[in-house]
Amino acid sequence: MVKGKKVLVTGAGGFIGSHLVEALLEKGANVRAFVKYNSRSDWGMLSDLPEEAQKSFEVIAGDIRDPFFVRKAVQGCDYVFHLAALIGIPYSYVAPSDYVSVNVQGTVNLLQACLDERIPRFVHTSTSETYGTALYVPIDEKHPLQGQSPYSASKIGADKMVESYYKSFDLPAVTVRPFNTFGPRQSSRAFIPTVISQALTRKKILLGSLEPVRDMTFVKDTVEGLITVGLSDKVLGQAVNLGMGDGQTVGSIAKTILHILDKQNMPIEEDLTRIRPEKSEVMRLISDNTKAREICGWSPTYSLEQGLAETIEWIKKNLNRYRPDRYTL
Numbered sequence: 001m002v003k004g005k006k007v008l009v010t011g012a013g014g015f016i017g018s019h020l021v022e023a024l025l026e027k028g029a030n031v032r033a034f035v036k037y038n039s040r041s042d043w044g045m046l047s048d049l050p051e052e053a054q055k056s057f058e059v060i061a062g063d064i065r066d067p068f069f070v071r072k073a074v075q076g077c078d079y080v081f082h083l084a085a086l087i088g089i090p091y092s093y094v095a096p097s098d099y100v101s102v103n104v105q106g107t108v109n110l111l112q113a114c115l116d117e118r119i120p121r122f123v124h125t126s127t128s129e130t131y132g133t134a135l136y137v138p139i140d141e142k143h144p145l146q147g148q149s150p151y152s153a154s155k156i157g158a159d160k161m162v163e164s165y166y167k168s169f170d171l172p173a174v175t176v177r178p179f180n181t182f183g184p185r186q187s188s189r190a191f192i193p194t195v196i197s198q199a200l201t202r203k204k205i206l207l208g209s210l211e212p213v214r215d216m217t218f219v220k221d222t223v224e225g226l227i228t229v230g231l232s233d234k235v236l237g238q239a240v241n242l243g244m245g246d247g248q249t250v251g252s253i254a255k256t257i258l259h260i261l262d263k264q265n266m267p268i269e270e271d272l273t274r275i276r277p278e279k280s281e282v283m284r285l286i287s288d289n290t291k292a293r294e295i296c297g298w299s300p301t302y303s304l305e306q307g308l309a310e311t312i313e314w315i316k317k318n319l320n321r322y323r324p325d326r327y328t329l
Contacts, residue, residue, distance in 0.1 A: 243287020
């Protein structure tokens with residue numbers, strides 16, 4: 001499917017992006033990794049790939065908001081996987097305009113470049129946050145979209161621009177909508193690394209609300225879904241969910257982590273400074289993955305416990321990257 005193909009990955013230095021680059025390389029793709037420019041020449045999480053792998057892909061550094069750079073980035077590519085985005089929900093309360101410029105305008109820049117360069121496939125990465133608190137579960141792709149945070153609103157805008165380019169200009173695009181993803185290399189802005197890093201260094205766990213229900217998918221399953229679903233001709237112009245189809249509360253998942261670490265008696269407390277505004281908190285996210293499973297042939301292979309075990313081992317080896325005593329936006 002991707003062997004010998006030239007593939008651009010935007011957001012390649014991020015958590016999911018770095019795993020996608022790794023998976024594409026294993027499948028024989030020629031990868032061009034688009035990372036955000038900085039004066040440190042920092043590749044982000046791509047630096048965690050094995051040294052031999054780091055020699056086998058091209059890295060370009062720029063900004064998704066620059067249409068001229070984006071146009072150059074897509075030239076000569078067979079497929080474009082678009083993951084570049086501002087993703088932290090709490091930070092979107094602080095800097096909503098940035099979310100529009102990166103997530104909406106950045107996506108438009110990439111869409112137009114792909115259209116102009118006649119790119120054969122554009123794979124857009126959405127998020128289950130676009131659904132907001134579930135009106136029914138499990139959530140299928142027909143569920144209404146609800147902008148319960150500036151982040152989710154910006155991603156809805158990006159999703160709709162992708163839809164418009166497919167319908168208006170016949171750009172061959174697929175929107176893949178992962179539910180909550182976790183795994184090695186994830187930052188402490190996500191709650192699973194927060195729980196693990198706190199459990200390894202502190203005497204109690206501090207979290208926001210413990211009641212929201214989340215459908216957690218291991219990152220290796222998510223990237224397989226991005227490739228399998230994103231390159232399927234059967235879902236062109238459509239959005240497709242990626243998720244386990246099983247939801248658990250944040251508190252329950254935290255207890256599972258403590259059980260794996262043999263720290264069942266460690267207290268878990270709600271920290272008021274970490275709780276989102278009431279109308280903004282998304283209370284239930286459970287995926288209906290029927291379309292991905294029955295039409296595209298994708299289904300998750302890792303259980304929650306298997307994924308947590310791999311994540312815990314990685315964080316143990318990289319604990320110096322985390323600041324368990326601070327709340328990360």
